[in-house]
Amino acid sequence: MRTHLLAAVAAAALSPVAATAQTMSHDHDMAMPETGANAQADDSTPDMKMADPGYTPGSGTARLPAEEGMMPGPMVHSGGWMLMAHGYLWGAYTDQSGPRGDDMAFVQSMAMLTGERELGGGARLQLRSMLSLDPLMGARGYPNLLATGETADGVPLVDRQHPHDLFMELAARVDVPVGEDGSLFVYGGPVAEPALGPSAFMHRRSDRYAPLAPITHHWFDSTHITYGVVTAGWANPHVQLEASAFRGREPDEERWGIETPKLDSWSVRASWTPSPDWAVQVSHGRLESPEATHPGEDEARTTASIHYAKGGLATMLAFSAKNRLSGRTLTAWLAEANWDIDRHHTMFGRIENVANDELFGEGDPLHGRAFRVTKAEAGYAYRLPVGPFDLALGGSLAAYAKPDALDAAYGNSPIGYTLFARLSLGQ
Numbered sequence: 261m262r263t264h265l266l267a268a269v270a271a272a273a274l275s276p277v278a279a280t281a282q283t284m285s286h287d288h289d290m291a292m293p294e295t296g297a298n299a300q301a302d303d304s305t306p307d308m309k310m311a312d313p314g315y316t317p318g319s320g321t322a323r324l325p326a327e328e329g330m331m332p333g334p335m336v337h338s339g340g341w342m343l344m345a346h347g348y349l350w351g352a353y354t355d356q357s358g359p360r361g362d363d364m365a366f367v368q369s370m371a372m373l374t375g376e377r378e379l380g381g382g383a384r385l386q387l388r389s390m391l392s393l394d395p396l397m398g399a400r401g402y403p404n405l406l407a408t409g410e411t412a413d414g415v416p417l418v419d420r421q422h423p424h425d426l427f428m429e430l431a432a433r434v435d436v437p438v439g440e441d442g443s444l445f446v447y448g449g450p451v452a453e454p455a456l457g458p459s460a461f462m463h464r465r466s467d468r469y470a471p472l473a474p475i476t477h478h479w480f481d482s483t484h485i486t487y488g489v490v491t492a493g494w495a496n497p498h499v500q501l502e503a504s505a506f507r508g509r510e511p512d513e514e515r516w517g518i519e520t521p522k523l524d525s526w527s528v529r530a531s532w533t534p535s536p537d538w539a540v541q542v543s544h545g546r547l548e549s550p551e552a553t554h555p556g557e558d559e560a561r562t563t564a565s566i567h568y569a570k571g572g573l574a575t576m577l578a579f580s581a582k583n584r585l586s587g588r589t590l591t592a593w594l595a596e597a598n599w600d601i602d603r604h605h606t607m608f609g610r611i612e613n614v615a616n617d618e619l620f621g622e623g624d625p626l627h628g629r630a631f632r633v634t635k636a637e638a639g640y641a642y643r644l645p646v647g648p649f650d651l652a653l654g655g656s657l658a659a660y661a662k663p664d665a666l667d668a669a670y671g672n673s674p675i676g677y678t679l680f681a682r683l684s685l686g687q
């Protein structure tokens with residue numbers, strides 16, 4: 261079973277892909293601060309007729325390959341503003357085996373509304389909001405074997421993915437041109453994403469149809485909802501250098517409100533988009549007491565990721581080292597791919613390997629020990645247009661590898677499957 265899944269993921273990642281047409285509702289040019297700065301045209305996507313800005317914006321200030329294309333969604337021009345909407349709603353049922361396995365039907369959702377306008381002198385203003393009804397899942401989120409992070413009823417969540425907050429982003433960004441093709445920018449707000457890690461998983465095309473959050477979420481992109489962020493940087497179409505001040509503490513389990521912003525932590529990130537197909541980032545952050553259950557324990561996090569996209573294929577390979585500053589360093593690897601084979605068929609897969617020391621709570625003999633575990637998941641989605649929406653019907657299979665010491669808790673070889681229907685705005 262495991263070999264089979266690995267082979268499927270490898271096939272998805274390695275297949276030579278013809279430049280299959282992908283639908284894109286936005287011209288890249290419209291959403292970019294560096295309009296027309298770099299006229300390196302890439303005509304593998306039919307509606308990308310204007311100059312290529314060099315990248316696709318990811319979550320926060322992250323960059324993804326230009327070839328990934330924007331999330332689909334309608335765009336409206338009104339009174340000098342360009343308004344864009346994106347969103348999805350998906351229902352899923354997951355069943356995971358073993359003593360710690362569980363099953364659940366749940367709904368994940370996200371709505372984004374972005375407004376952008378000229379300020380004069382080439383400067384641009386962007387106002388961004390992102391909302392989620394994830395809190396309706398309940399405090400304990402949904403089953404996700406070997407995932408850890410955040411709390412419910414004061415107890416750390418283990419083998420669960422926590423729900424996301426109602427307010428995922430309330431932020432603004434200003435870009436001011438400097439020099440030939442560069443710009444200085446400031447981004448931030450009461451709920452925003454600091455310059456740390458790759459673009460958050462729900463914004464990566466390489467992760468678009470994977471129904472469960474990565475078990476490495478708290479190594480790579482868990483800071484995507486942060487209460488209090490200020491980021492400043494310099495960018496041109498191919499290079500971006502930025503630094504953030506932000507609140508280190510993760511969101512608490514009260515998911516409906518806005519928590520008190522602070523600026524007690526920092527991060528720096530360098531991004532490089534040498535061609536429309538590639539994006540690379542390295543980042544480092546110092547988080548003040550991120551976990552409520554370990555007050556006073558700070559974390560240093562270093563991440564690197566490389567993203568490749570071509571036609572219908574989008575991939576990411578990423579590494580993270582989380583240093584608890586009690587001395588222990590826990591590392592994680594993640595490889596993922598999404599391949600839109602044609603208008604209807606998509607294959608996707610993800611492999612994660614991580615050293616986790618939070619699998620056993622207080623009082624358990626294994627409490628505090630770090631175990632290196634692997635999860636491989638692969639799936640398929642059938643996509644079809646339904647009115648203004650795109651409907652994806654699919655499923656995935658997951659297998660796990662772990663040390664024998666975990667057999668009593670997880671069974672010899674736990675597996676899981678997930679079925680889903682995902683409705684997204686735009687095609």
Ligand SMILES: [Cu+2]
Nearest residue numbers: 424477482484
């Ligand atoms: Cu998250």
